[in-house]
Amino acid sequence: MSDYLVELKDITFGYREHPVVENVNLTIREKDFIGMIGPNGGGKSTIIKIIMGLITPWKGTVTIPNQVEIGYLPQYQSFDNRFPISVCEVVLSGLMRKNGVLAHWSRQNKKLARETLEKVGMADYAHKPIGELSGGQMQRVFIGRALISQPALLILDEPATYVDNRFEKELYQLLEQINNEVSILLVSHDVGQILTSIKSIACVNRRLHYHPSNQITEKILASYDCPIDIITHGPIPHRVLPTHKP
Amino acid sequence: MILEFFNYQFIVNALLASLLGSITAGIIGTYIVTRRMVFITGGITHASFGGLGLGYFIGINPMLGAGLFGILAGLGVEFLSKYRKIREDSVIAMTWSFGMAVGIIFIFITPGYAPNLMSYLFGNILTVSNADLIAMAILMLLVLGLFIPFFRIIQFITFDEDYAITSRIPVYLFKYLLISLVALTAVMYIRVAGIILVLSLLTIPQNTALLFSNNLWKIILLSIGFGILGSLIGLIISYVWNIPSGASIIFTLVLIYLVGSVIRNLHTAIRVKRQR
Numbered sequence: 265m266s267d268y269l270v271e272l273k274d275i276t277f278g279y280r281e282h283p284v285v286e287n288v289n290l291t292i293r294e295k296d297f298i299g300m301i302g303p304n305g306g307g308k309s310t311i312i313k314i315i316m317g318l319i320t321p322w323k324g325t326v327t328i329p330n331q332v333e334i335g336y337l338p339q340y341q342s343f344d345n346r347f348p349i350s351v352c353e354v355v356l357s358g359l360m361r362k363n364g365v366l367a368h369w370s371r372q373n374k375k376l377a378r379e380t381l382e383k384v385g386m387a388d389y390a391h392k393p394i395g396e397l398s399g400g401q402m403q404r405v406f407i408g409r410a411l412i413s414q415p416a417l418l419i420l421d422e423p424a425t426y427v428d429n430r431f432e433k434e435l436y437q438l439l440e441q442i443n444n445e446v447s448i449l450l451v452s453h454d455v456g457q458i459l460t461s462i463k464s465i466a467c468v469n470r471r472l473h474y475h476p477s478n479q480i481t482e483k484i485l486a487s488y489d490c491p492i493d494i495i496t497h498g499p500i501p502h503r504v505l506p507t508h509k510p
Numbered sequence: 511m512i513l514e515f516f517n518y519q520f521i522v523n524a525l526l527a528s529l530l531g532s533i534t535a536g537i538i539g540t541y542i543v544t545r546r547m548v549f550i551t552g553g554i555t556h557a558s559f560g561g562l563g564l565g566y567f568i569g570i571n572p573m574l575g576a577g578l579f580g581i582l583a584g585l586g587v588e589f590l591s592k593y594r595k596i597r598e599d600s601v602i603a604m605t606w607s608f609g610m611a612v613g614i615i616f617i618f619i620t621p622g623y624a625p626n627l628m629s630y631l632f633g634n635i636l637t638v639s640n641a642d643l644i645a646m647a648i649l650m651l652l653v654l655g656l657f658i659p660f661f662r663i664i665q666f667i668t669f670d671e672d673y674a675i676t677s678r679i680p681v682y683l684f685k686y687l688l689i690s691l692v693a694l695t696a697v698m699y700i701r702v703a704g705i706i707l708v709l710s711l712l713t714i715p716q717n718t719a720l721l722f723s724n725n726l727w728k729i730i731l732l733s734i735g736f737g738i739l740g741s742l743i744g745l746i747i748s749y750v751w752n753i754p755s756g757a758s759i760i761f762t763l764v765l766i767y768l769v770g771s772v773i774r775n776l777h778t779a780i781r782v783k784r785q786r
Binding site (some may be wrong): 307316317318334336338341342343344347348349353354357360361365367368369393492 | 544545546569659660662663665666668669670671673674675676677678680720723724725726729735
């Protein structure tokens with residue numbers, strides 16, 4: 265077994281002639297909890313799609329050891345919400361990669377689906393058609409789809425979209441808990457909420473700057489060049505990262 | 511009178527064609543409707559007319575030419591839409607009319623007797639031959655052979671293609687196989703219902719089924735059922751009142767759909783009333 269789950273080397277990709285991401289390097293190891301932050305259009309989702317194989321980069325290599333199972337929550341759902349499929353079936357589709365093309369669900373798979381639906385608080389809706397759920401409920405189901413395969417790495421692209429505050433907190437607690445065994449790469453435009461559980465931060469704005477844990481100094485806030493604003497009052501736990509090297 | 515109805519070989523063939531065709535169309539039509547590719551299917555069917563014309567011109571079985579053109583048109587549209595740089599509906603419209611144009615040109619320049627175009631535009635289930643039945647049976651087996659073992663994967667690919675790609679499923683292999691079967695089904699149905707009426711058999715029973723179920727398997731089974739029912743009643747009407755069979759079958763299918771939606775609405779209304 266390799267010592268990493270995903271390795272990106274010198275990745276460059278763009279649309280037409282304009283690079284969206286340039287010379288990106290990133291290594292994800294076991295039990296990592298990486299927060300990926302950066303402005304809109306900075307290339308966060310592009311990097312995720314490159315890892316997931318949805319986009320082939322112009323340049324650079326993606327290495328993922330064969331046995332690494334990845335759970336994935338895309339930012340925008342590409343599905344047709346009038347398609348006849350139940351909540352339970354959607355969650356089970358997260359086992360596609362493990363089960364292969366001749367997938368038929370075992371009793372164990374179905375039990376796993378029930379447990380996963382419990383985790384995301386959607387057990388009562390197991391047999392509802394996906395199209396009858398609200399946006400937040402759908403998001404929970406898709407988080408369930410990412411979790412069901414008990415992946416070694418969980419990639420969540422803006423998981424807090426559509427969900428209410430209560431579930432958002434529950435989700436972050438759940439992530440913190442599974443981080444004992446699972447690596448997590450979490451994309452968020454507002455990382456303020458989860459700063460305490462994140463172990464390292466990747467700032468993405470065309471280039472990627474990686475900040476390992478414990479790089480916290482107050483004065484660096486001023487020169488922070490990931491253009492996000494975190495304004496808080498009172499004793500809120502926080503971290504400030506060093507300036508990016510040019 | 512109904513017994514007399516079964517005495518004719520062409521009626522027996524028509525009934526067998528309805529049965530085999532309804533099974534194939536029930537499955538493929540459900541794929542077409544749930545993946546919202548009704549327009550693509552229309553394009554494929556009309557493009558196949560080009561192959562039909564080519565078949566006449568070079569003197570091979572026109573249905574073979576139609577099948578070939580249909581598959582090429584389907585694969586072409588799927589292939590182009592993979593790159594998402596094109597407007598899919600525009601490409602379909604171009605394929606649609608180009609195929610028809612090619613067909614007309616070939617038929618026009620073929621020396622000698624011009625074939626009866628009407629029979630291809632409107633079809634006739636009462637002229638289905640034994641060879642047609644064998645072709646329909648083979649197609650049905652191919653469709654069952656793909657859908658029974660790979661049902662779940664096809665469901666997931668249709669529901670969320672991008673996610674299936676990230677799950678390392680050979681999504682495009684499945685899409686190309688499926689579009690080829692869609693093309694063959696559409697072309698097969700040209701014999702029964704004609705180019706203009708093919709779409710109805712691949713969409714009306716499915717939409718009737720969707721009134722009653724959200725489960726993909728049940729939708730397929732109900733579509734097959736409604737397809738058989740519509741073809742049978744349609745054939746009887748055609749026989750009794752001496753109406754072209756394609757038209758009477760489609761008329762019946764629409765009637766079943768309307769009855770179904772009334773039942774569905776009444777059912778919902780009663781349920782809402784009880785809950786109050």
